[in-house]
Amino acid sequence: DLADLKGLKRGTLRLGVVTTAKYFIPHLLGGFCERYPQIEIEFKVGNRQQVIDRLSEGRDDFYVFSHPPKDAPLALHEFLDNPLVAIASADHPWAKRRTVPLQEFAQEPFLIREHGSGTRYALERFLREQNAKLNVRMTVESNEAIRHSVMSGLGVSVISTHTLAFGGDSGLAILPVEGMPIRSHWYLAHHKAKSLSPVAATFLDWISQKDNLRIEA
Ligand code: PGA
Numbered sequence: 001d002l003a004d005l006k007g008l009k010r011g012t013l014r015l016g017v018v019t020t021a022k023y024f025i026p027h028l029l030g031g032f033c034e035r036y037p038q039i040e041i042e043f044k045v046g047n048r049q050q051v052i053d054r055l056s057e058g059r060d061d062f063y064v065f066s067h068p069p070k071d072a073p074l075a076l077h078e079f080l081d082n083p084l085v086a087i088a089s090a091d092h093p094w095a096k097r098r099t100v101p102l103q104e105f106a107q108e109p110f111l112i113r114e115h116g117s118g119t120r121y122a123l124e125r126f127l128r129e130q131n132a133k134l135n136v137r138m139t140v141e142s143n144e145a146i147r148h149s150v151m152s153g154l155g156v157s158v159i160s161t162h163t164l165a166f167g168g169d170s171g172l173a174i175l176p177v178e179g180m181p182i183r184s185h186w187y188l189a190h191h192k193a194k195s196l197s198p199v200a201a202t203f204l205d206w207i208s209q210k211d212n213l214r215i216e217a
Helices: 025-035 048-056 118-130 141-151 198-207
Strands: 011-018 039-046 062-065 074-081 084-089 109-113 133-140 157-160 171-174 184-190
Touching: 011 198, 025 039, 025 198, 039 048, 048 062, 062 198, 074 109, 084 118, 084 141, 109 118, 109 141, 109 157, 118 157, 133 141, 133 198, 141 157, 141 184, 184 198
Parallel strands: 011 039, 011 062, 109 133
Antiparallel strands: 062 184, 074 184, 084 157, 084 171
């Protein structure tokens, strides 16, 4: 419509995103806000369980997950890959190895995300499939604190590559652990039953165009 053509669409776009998506969604929003300067954005961040809670209360237009809940009537739009990689401090001796067997990796002191985290959910599923058990040293409720703990040599971890973009990899090495990276994808989700506001529909259109998904890191 005419308002859309002139970039005059106005209103609020409400997004609830998991913590690992907060590193790249803002970069996607840059282009969107330039195109639609009158749209205001409300951006909420939580772990997977907190975003599921927002979803069940119908708080936002869209939710960004890599592991959407299976029991909710959701429309899902897959839009990017989300590989989870094994990390250690840059000077860890394994950083130079060609491969690290999973069983060996699992014996290192491990820094794990809290219950309710999607990263943890994906990791635990992977470990069950591989019949491996971690040597957990510390439970940490933040990707940043995990990065810094790993950097300082407290242990190893598994984290989304998105948390390492834009300089987030300094002081860290990605380890070539067998079976990794753990593959997952990003989904934009919304309630099937709830109809999209004009602003939300505009955003869905916009994010469905591949050119708009390019992020320079
Ligand atoms: P989280 O996000 O670990 O912060 O919950 C990642 C995800 O849900 O995939």
